Amino acid sequence: MNVTIRVSALIYPTETEEKVRKAITNIFPLDLSPRDFGTPQLYGEGGIENLRKLHMLLREFRILDAARRIFTNSIEANTIWFSLNKQVAFAGKVNFPASEENLGSINVEISSDNTEDILKIIDWLAPETVEGEPIMEIEL
DSSP states (O other): OOOOEEEEEEEEEEOHHHHHEEEEEEEESOEEEEESSEEEEEEEOOOEEGGGHHHHHHHTTOHHHHHHHHHTTTTTTTEEEEEEEEHHHHHHOOOOOSSSOOOOOEEEEEEEEEEEHHHHHHHHSSSOEEEEEESSOOOO
């Protein structure tokens, strides 16, 4: 399975690069590089191994149903697009904002060669549940 994860977050003047870096790496253990397209940002790219922390946190905070709904509703072709709350991620937790936040969000793109792999990634990250418990866990 060929999976690419791309993560980015803008760094606003009221933030430090170190705090934004910590927010991202608390969820996605990636090497991050600074980029600037008018507003500075941090960007990182990796593979399926960089999703393992998110996989664990979704279970720890018991938000599998919400995550599955967001992932499923954000599929475009062979890609999942979603955002995470930057301040919550700084605390090592996961929250999906309802809309773009004042200080921006952590933007995540997970792509693969085909839709079947994307659906398998969703089943792995956020499986269907009954009363909050996964019906079946799969390994990737």
